[in-house]
Amino acid sequence: MSNLALRIVIGMPCMLGLLIYKFRRRHLSMFDVIEGFLQSNTDLKTIRYTYSDMKKITKGFREKLGQGGYGSVYKGKLRSGHDVAVKVLAKPSSNGQNFINEVATIGRIHHVNVVKLVGYCAERSKRALVYDFMPNGSLEKYIFNKEKGNSLNLKRKYEIAIGVARGIEYLHRGCDIQILHFDIKPHNILLDENFTPKISDFGLAKFYSTDNTTVTLTAVRGTIGYVAPELMNRSIGGVSYKADVYSFGMLLMEMLGLN
Structure with missing residues (x-):
């Protein structure tokens, strides 16, 4: 085996390992930032749900209301009978800050002309936001x-x-x-x-x-x-x-x- 072929055989696994390490570290860092934010903000007026809760609320994400670059929105119902809209965020590598922005703003405030954030889910790469359901949709x-x-x-x-x-x-x-x-x-x-x-x-x-x-x-x-x-x-x-x-x-x- 030539020196070049030997270097390729030895180098490829090392390069692959390095890429996997960087990928995992980047995502772990993002998850840590989100979790750190949630732990340090104890004044949030919302409920934290698990991803299993999201499945139950939406009955397995059965009824889709819409879809966009942010992800998909599904209709759900809480145990109280209250209808909600569940926005399941896509592309976990890019929506960390958007998720924090949503929770940091409407997670603290309440006004008749601002949509109410009922709760959220932040479970590793799974993130979702739970809002009051609006029967007449968007303007x-x-x-x-x-x-x-x-x-x-x-x-x-x-x-x-x-x-x-x-x-x-x-x-x-x-x-x-x-x-x-x-x-x-x-x-x-x-x-x-x-x-x-x-x-x-x-x-x-x-x-x-x-x-x-x-x-x-x-x-x-x-x-x-x-x-x-x-x-x-x-x-x-x-x-x-x-x-x-x-x-x-x-x-x-x-x-x-x-x-």
């Missing part, structure tokens, strides 16, 4: 579907707009900290049985002291079409609560069919 289904859109008259649209505005105001001024959502759009406005709007999906949220007027970001956050100009071009000015206000304005234009 985007009514804005971009003419048949469903007919059920939203101007009075109801006005009430939804006021509700969303109140929810944003609460996030910006009603909490001990300022919470910037960074993804206000029709898809993230859920409607309950009375069409009361609930702001949802806090995966991109950022929270900071009420003493600060601007927040530092290392990358653009949000959905194209709803992102404020200062997020795209920092020379325009600092990033603040106005980013959510801009997105809200774009949402209003969508609701009125002006966009």
Whole structure:
């Protein structure tokens, strides 16, 4: 056997072992960060479930409500009979921070116009979020579907707009900290049985002291079409609560069919 072939035979297992070690270490580190966060935040107003609980609540993930880049959402029912929506997060290597953002924000607050986080599951690579179930789905289904859109008259649209505005105001001024959502759009406005709007999906949220007027970001956050100009071009000015206000304005234009 030549020296080159010998080096390959010896080197390949070593290289493979190194890659496996780095992969496991990266995931263990992420799991440790999440677990450390959950252990250090004892003021969370939510329940911690096991993955086995998730299976029971959703009856084996039987009824899927939707799917996206974040994962899949299933309808479930608690033992109390309360209907819930269970978001099972996909791609565990990339959603650690999104999971923490969700739990850190709506896991501590409660407002009529912010979706309620009932609980969560964090079991190694298995992560899920349990929310109140919203029978009327998301606002985007009514804005971009003419048949469903007919059920939203101007009075109801006005009430939804006021509700969303109140929810944003609460996030910006009603909490001990300022919470910037960074993804206000029709898809993230859920409607309950009375069409009361609930702001949802806090995966991109950022929270900071009420003493600060601007927040530092290392990358653009949000959905194209709803992102404020200062997020795209920092020379325009600092990033603040106005980013959510801009997105809200774009949402209003969508609701009125002006966009």
